[in-house]
Amino acid sequence: MTSLCIKLEARSPAHRCHRAYEIAVSPDLFGAWLVEMSYGRIGTFGRVKARSFSTADGAAAEVKACLRKRSSAPRRIGVAYRLRSAAQHGDWQLPDLDERLCAWFPQLGDAPSRHDLT
Secondary structure, three states: OOOEEEEEEEEEOOOOEEEEEEEEEEEOOOOOEEEEEEEEEOOOOOEEEEEEEOOHHHHHHHHHHHHHHHHOHHHHHOOOOEEEEEEEOOOOOOOOHHHHHHHHOOEOOOOOOOOOOO
8 A cells, every 4th residue: 555645746838847746755675765756748558666664764865855846847857847646655654745736836727626635
């Protein structure tokens, strides 16, 4: 079961940019935390990177670093990422996640509301 899932999109026909980025965090069978980042052009298979951390704090630091990098997209690629969806549940807790997401990524107009972010 995934403990955290954040989906972001950057779309701009003028910049010919249609990107998707997803971060998923879940525990593995041995108690380690897996952070999976998938990204690429919307509608394609894209790429997936997975990293393993022995503690939830290490995984949380990786999630924050990924979000910080995506928040700089307007400067790097000319298009801002927008929040498609976010869900946090189970034994995963990142206390300031909701405030960070709201500050860095405007929500898409047709996106479902953020839920289970506690």
